[in-house]
Amino acid sequence: MKVNTIDYMQATHDLALTVQQRADGQYVWLMMAATEPVAGSDALYYRPACSAVAAQATYSSAFSIGVAELMRVAAAGSVAAN
Numbered sequence: 001m002k003v004n005t006i007d008y009m010q011a012t013h014d015l016a017l018t019v020q021q022r023a024d025g026q027y028v029w030l031m032m033a034a035t036e037p038v039a040g041s042d043a044l045y046y047r048p049a050c051s052a053v054a055a056q057a058t059y060s061s062a063f064s065i066g067v068a069e070l071m072r073v074a075a076a077g078s079v080a081a082n
Contacts (some may be wrong), residue, residue: 015074018030026057027053027057027062029066031070032046033046
């Protein structure tokens, strides 16, 4: 699977997944990585980390593919940590 990616492997513990609708019938998953915490704030801020190259016809399809990519990233992070 091809993805647009920014280096996100170091942040496998603070990732978020969402789906964006770019146009009717065009849904793309987007994985985001948490940034450094802001001193004195409880808020978490995220930046885009990677996204699908190809749009899917349904939200659920895009979400499912995004979950699979998230699991792949998490597994790769677990292997790298050991």
